[in-house]
Amino acid sequence: MNFMESFYTALEGIWANKMRSALTMLGIIIGITSVIAVTALGEGGQKAINDEMEKFGQNTFNVFINWETKEKIESDDLTIDDAAVLGRISPAIEYIVPYSGTTIELKGPKKEERANLTATTADYFNIQKRMKVTKGRLFSDTDDKEQRAVVVLEDKLGEKLFGQMNPIGQRVRWGNNSLVVIGTYSEEKFKFDMGQETFGAVVPIQYYNSLLEEPSIHSFMGTAVDKASVNSAMQQAKQYLTRKHQKNDHYMVRSMQESVDQFNQLTGTLTLIFSIIAGISLVVGGVGVMNIMLVSVTERTREIGIRKALGARRSDILIQFLIESIIVCLIGGLVGVLCGLGIAALISHFANLPPLLSWNSVFIAFGFSSAIGIFFGLYPANKAAKLDPIEALRYE
Amino acid sequence: MLQVEGLTKSYKTGDSTLPILKGVSLLVEQGEFVAIMGPSGSGKSTFMNMLGCLDRPDTGSYILDGIEVSSLNDKQLAYVRNQKIGFVFQSFNLLARSTSLHNVELPMMYANVSRSERRNRATEALKRVGLGERMHHKPTQLSGGQKQRVAIARALVNRPAILLADEPTGNLDSRSGVEIMSIFQELHAQGVTIILVTHEMDIAQHAERIVTFKDGIIIRDERVEERVFSTPNDEVIVT
Ligand SMILES: Nc1ncnc2c1ncn2[C@@H]1O[C@H](COP(=O)(O)OP(=O)(O)OP(=O)(O)O)[C@@H](O)[C@H]1O
Numbered sequence: 001m002n003f004m005e006s007f008y009t010a011l012e013g014i015w016a017n018k019m020r021s022a023l024t025m026l027g028i029i030i031g032i033t034s035v036i037a038v039t040a041l042g043e044g045g046q047k048a049i050n051d052e053m054e055k056f057g058q059n060t061f062n063v064f065i066n067w068e069t070k071e072k073i074e075s076d077d078l079t080i081d082d083a084a085v086l087g088r089i090s091p092a093i094e095y096i097v098p099y100s101g102t103t104i105e106l107k108g109p110k111k112e113e114r115a116n117l118t119a120t121t122a123d124y125f126n127i128q129k130r131m132k133v134t135k136g137r138l139f140s141d142t143d144d145k146e147q148r149a150v151v152v153l154e155d156k157l158g159e160k161l162f163g164q165m166n167p168i169g170q171r172v173r174w175g176n177n178s179l180v181v182i183g184t185y186s187e188e189k190f191k192f193d194m195g196q197e198t199f200g201a202v203v204p205i206q207y208y209n210s211l212l213e214e215p216s217i218h219s220f221m222g223t224a225v226d227k228a229s230v231n232s233a234m235q236q237a238k239q240y241l242t243r244k245h246q247k248n249d250h251y252m253v254r255s256m257q258e259s260v261d262q263f264n265q266l267t268g269t270l271t272l273i274f275s276i277i278a279g280i281s282l283v284v285g286g287v288g289v290m291n292i293m294l295v296s297v298t299e300r301t302r303e304i305g306i307r308k309a310l311g312a313r314r315s316d317i318l319i320q321f322l323i324e325s326i327i328v329c330l331i332g333g334l335v336g337v338l339c340g341l342g343i344a345a346l347i348s349h350f351a352n353l354p355p356l357l358s359w360n361s362v363f364i365a366f367g368f369s370s371a372i373g374i375f376f377g378l379y380p381a382n383k384a385a386k387l388d389p390i391e392a393l394r395y396e
Numbered sequence: 397m398l399q400v401e402g403l404t405k406s407y408k409t410g411d412s413t414l415p416i417l418k419g420v421s422l423l424v425e426q427g428e429f430v431a432i433m434g435p436s437g438s439g440k441s442t443f444m445n446m447l448g449c450l451d452r453p454d455t456g457s458y459i460l461d462g463i464e465v466s467s468l469n470d471k472q473l474a475y476v477r478n479q480k481i482g483f484v485f486q487s488f489n490l491l492a493r494s495t496s497l498h499n500v501e502l503p504m505m506y507a508n509v510s511r512s513e514r515r516n517r518a519t520e521a522l523k524r525v526g527l528g529e530r531m532h533h534k535p536t537q538l539s540g541g542q543k544q545r546v547a548i549a550r551a552l553v554n555r556p557a558i559l560l561a562d563e564p565t566g567n568l569d570s571r572s573g574v575e576i577m578s579i580f581q582e583l584h585a586q587g588v589t590i591i592l593v594t595h596e597m598d599i600a601q602h603a604e605r606i607v608t609f610k611d612g613i614i615i616r617d618e619r620v621e622e623r624v625f626s627t628p629n630d631e632v633i634v635t
């Protein structure tokens with residue numbers, strides 16, 4: 001019997017037991033659905049992070065004090081001058097700024113609000129490409145050098161502090177200090193900072209330091225001239241600081257790329273673990289297929305006997321049942337892929353991730369379901385093929 | 397045509413082996429019409445199953461159409477069943493879910509006959525047994541006699557060397573039985589070799605020769621003196 005005939009015969013077998021075939025498929029559907037949903041979400045998440053990162057600051061890096069150093073940590077380990085010098089002498093570095101951050105209470109005419117305060121230099125706005133001026137202006141190098149008490153507010157913070165009033169030129173109070181609002185900005189958030197409540201305020205770092213008893217700078221934030229130069233930019237920063245401050249392992253550098261890589265590694269591992277768990281349900285589905293196929297073979301013993309009496313070879317019977325189990329698994333696989341992508345789309349819609357159709361996982365799922373069809377169908381099919389014709393015919 | 401020599405078969409039940417066929421020898425020539433009779437349990441069906449290559453003998457030789465069948469492997473046996481043998485069962489053994497046409501096409505599917513030729517030959521075979529009007533009926537929609545006629549059409553459709561029938565009229569009323577026998581006689585007249593098992597003398601008398609089994613051996617083998625002839629329209633002619 002040729003392949004097409006076996007195929008039709010198998011389809012007839014499936015159609016004759018619609019309910020049972022559907023239930024058999026269910027196991028495969030659940031397995032494939034979970035595999036597809038998990039991998040699609042995993043890959044979707046990774047892609048989203050990487051896209052964000054492409055948009056904003058794939059060339060950025062940070063310089064910190066190495067917290068594990070044995071050397072004494074002092075407040076002048078990172079200075080404003082260090083950043084300025086590095087920016088001048090290092091060819092790989094495009095911008096580099098000192099950076100300190102803290103949470104403060106700002107008081108406007110309307111009310112008092114919590115704010116994320118960033119103290120830095122003017123170049124900060126060149127590094128943070130996500131920030132756009134909406135009103136007024138950003139502060140300048142002069143504002144910084146003169147230690148002017150000025151602040152640039154995130155526009156939402158401005159609305160909260162001033163209501164409908166134009167905040168530009170108005171004053172806000174931070175403890176005993178009074179600052180002039182010179183501008184507002186909007187910031188395109190990372191897609192993953194969900195529902196953040198506190199908004200930003202940026203002040204010149206020289207002014208900020210002038211308020212402190214013992215000013216110290218948390219870190220530097222920098223960008224390399226291009227993507228390829230990120231590593232040399234970081235090395236140059238680290239070498240310069242180490243030499244300048246006569247230290248050994250005092251400084252630590254880290255690029256955005258490294259953080260993203262680490263995240264990818266983590267999500268990759270998580271995806272793998274969930275896929276394995278989902279894969280187990282696929283195997284359970286496969287055992288279900290085998291179980292039903294065995295029942296089917298027993299139930300159709302007489303049919304097998306008749307076919308053999310009419311000249312069916314072992315291979316004809318084997319192929320008929322094998323195709324049946326493969327078709328069941330493939331249909332289950334197809335439905336599973338659709339369900340899985342549907343679930344992934346639904347979750348990514350609510351989690352604000354871009355949905356991602358992962359062709360890889362679709363092919364793998366189809367490969368898997370046919371493999372399961374063959375693997376778990378082979379034993380029942382072989383059992384059917386080996387039946388003795390006369391005993392099969394006598395079977396009641 | 398068909399030559400059996402010293403065929404034996406025994407069945408194991410528990411720890412005792414029960415001999416069923418104790419050395420059966422039989423020669424059937426091309427175009428013969430043989431009836432096998434004998435008491436219940438004498439081994440007739442067992443013998444027919446050997447002839448139909450559905451079961452293997454313990455010892456003895458079986459030559460069918462020049463082929464020594466006892467030396468064949470599984471695949472070759474399937475080929476012999478498909479091409480050389482047409483088997484008609486007492487219980488019809490039709491595929492319950494399939495139409496008459498599909499049932500008759502089945503042996504040709506295993507012979508890789510093309511779709512259109514299959515359709516033509518199956519239609520022709522069904523017409524030959526008078527079922528041209530019942531081609532798209534399923535077995536549940538057919539009477540016993542009609543089912544058996546589908547089974548005969550199916551047995552003939554690959555033009556086998558021999559037609560084997562184990563009590564083909566056993567499940568039928570006498571009128572349908574006579575109809576079936578008229579078909580057998582017509583086939584015989586066209587040159588088909590037929591071996592048929594029956595309990596009823598008037599059925600057996602449709603054949604040319606009666607072989608009688610008892611306790612696993614042949615005790616009698618004689619020509620039929622008073623043959624009965626049936627025609628499709630149910631008249632029984634005795635000569
Ligand atoms: N698979 C089997 N296992 C054990 N014994 C069997 C088996 N098949 C047949 N027999 C025995 O072989 C004997 C002959 O059986 P067989 O079916 O050949 O008889 P028969 O002549 O066709 O009888 P009937 O006229 O009733 O159909 C019986 O006693 C039966 O019990």
Ligand SMILES: [Mg+2]
Nearest residue numbers: 440441442562
């Ligand atoms: Mg019998």
